Amino acid sequence: MIDKLSESLRFQQEALNLRHERQQVLAGNIANADTPNYKARDFNFAGELAKVMEQGRPGGSTLALTTTSARHIGGGIAAGAGPRELLYRVPEQPSLDGNTVDMDRERVHFADNSVRYQTSLALINGQIQGLKTALQSE
Amino acid sequence: MSLFSIFDIAGSAMAAQSQRMNVTASNLANADSVAGPDGQPYRAKQVIFETAVRQGRESGGVRVAGVVEDQSPLNLQYRPGHPLADDQGYVAMPNVEPVHEMVNMISASRSYQANVEVMNTSKQLMLKTLTIGEG
Numbered sequence: 001m002i003d004k005l006s007e008s009l010r011f012q013q014e015a016l017n018l019r020h021e022r023q024q025v026l027a028g029n030i031a032n033a034d035t036p037n038y039k040a041r042d043f044n045f046a047g048e049l050a051k052v053m054e055q056g057r058p059g060g061s062t063l064a065l066t067t068t069s070a071r072h073i074g075g076g077i078a079a080g081a082g083p084r085e086l087l088y089r090v091p092e093q094p095s096l097d098g099n100t101v102d103m104d105r106e107r108v109h110f111a112d113n114s115v116r117y118q119t120s121l122a123l124i125n126g127q128i129q130g131l132k133t134a135l136q137s138e
Numbered sequence: 139m140s141l142f143s144i145f146d147i148a149g150s151a152m153a154a155q156s157q158r159m160n161v162t163a164s165n166l167a168n169a170d171s172v173a174g175p176d177g178q179p180y181r182a183k184q185v186i187f188e189t190a191v192r193q194g195r196e197s198g199g200v201r202v203a204g205v206v207e208d209q210s211p212l213n214l215q216y217r218p219g220h221p222l223a224d225d226q227g228y229v230a231m232p233n234v235e236p237v238h239e240m241v242n243m244i245s246a247s248r249s250y251q252a253n254v255e256v257m258n259t260s261k262q263l264m265l266k267t268l269t270i271g272e273g
Contacts, residue, residue, distance in 0.1 A: 016267075023263070027144045027256050028189075028197035031151030033249050034158075035187040035200050086197065103252060114259050121266055128271045 005131065012124040014052045018045060019117040021084065026110045029089075029101050037098035040089040040106065048084060143192070148257040150190060150199030155250040157202050158185045162243045169234040172222050180232040182208040182239075208233055 025041050032038040091100035161183050171180040188203040210233050218227035 023260065024144050024147065025197045027147045027260070028199065030252050030256050031147050031200045032187070032189055033252065034155075034245070035189055038189050041197055103249075107252065107255075110256065110259070114263055117263050118266060121263075121270065124270060 008131075009124060009127060011053065012120055012127065015049060016117065016120045016124065018049055018052065019113060019120060022113050023110070023117065025086065026106055026113060029106045030103070030110065033099070033101045033103050033106070035099060038101060039099075040091070040101045041086045042089055042109070043084055043086050144260040145257060147197075147199040148253045148260070150201060151253040152250055152257075154185070154187055154200045154202050155246045155253065158187075158246045159243060159250070161185050161205060162239050162246065165234045165239050166236065166243075169232060169236055169239075171232055172220075172229060179212050179230045180234070181212075182210075182232065182234045184208060 029040045165182045168180040174180050183205050186203045190201040191198040212233050213231040214228045217229045220229045223229050
């Protein structure tokens with residue numbers, strides 16, 4: 001029963017998780033806007049979401065035990081797909097110091113990503129409301 | 139995965155940009171310092187940024203790898219009456235370019251603002267995430 005509930009929320013959950021990771025990558029790009037030789041990164045959201053839905057989350061981001069030594073025993077949760085495949089952005093106006101961050105583009109992507117994050121939040125809230133309504137006895 | 143690593147990323151960038159602004163302020167303040175603690179004229183300083191890659195991740199924040207001194211030649215000015223003038227009457231003035239420093243300062247403050255915006259947006263998103271499932 002609980003498993004079915006969590007399964008029905010899983011898509012939005014994974015979408016939120018990926019949006020959060022993309023937010024981190026974009027924040028890294030904005031942070032490194034003045035770092036020489038930094039290459040702007042991003043990932044293909046749709047592709048990664050399809051991969052996660054098919055194969056499960058990559059190892060490390062699931063509920064695994066933290067290990068601080070090579071001899072520690074892992075959490076025993078099988079790693080699914082490999083780590084997130086980060087791509088390099090193709091620069092439109094590369095600068096001489098080797099940096100490929102275009103601040104305008106990064107900020108547009110960042111704003112876009114945060115709006116989509118909020119969309120996922122609204123959808124997951126709506127789903128939870130629907131489930132709650134179905135659970136009530138009246 | 140730490141939920142708060144965006145704050146670390148944006149915070150590291152804000153710290154690095156404010157250090158850059160500090161160095162710019164020092165350069166501008168010392169644009170006419172003909173003698174420092176070592177008796178030599180002041181040389182303009184620059185910060186070097188590098189990516190601070192987190193363990194096991196490909197993206198990360200930024201940190202200041204070091205502060206380097208500008209090795210371009212000092213400005214020689216002809217001032218025979220100056221106490222530090224050499225035997226030909228020239229005084230070595232700092233190699234600070236006020237125009238470069240102003241441009242650097244504006245660039246640093248814009249980057250700082252961008253990171254503040256990143257932090258504010260992420261904070262709002264996180265607060266909204268906390269209200270999942272509420273009324």
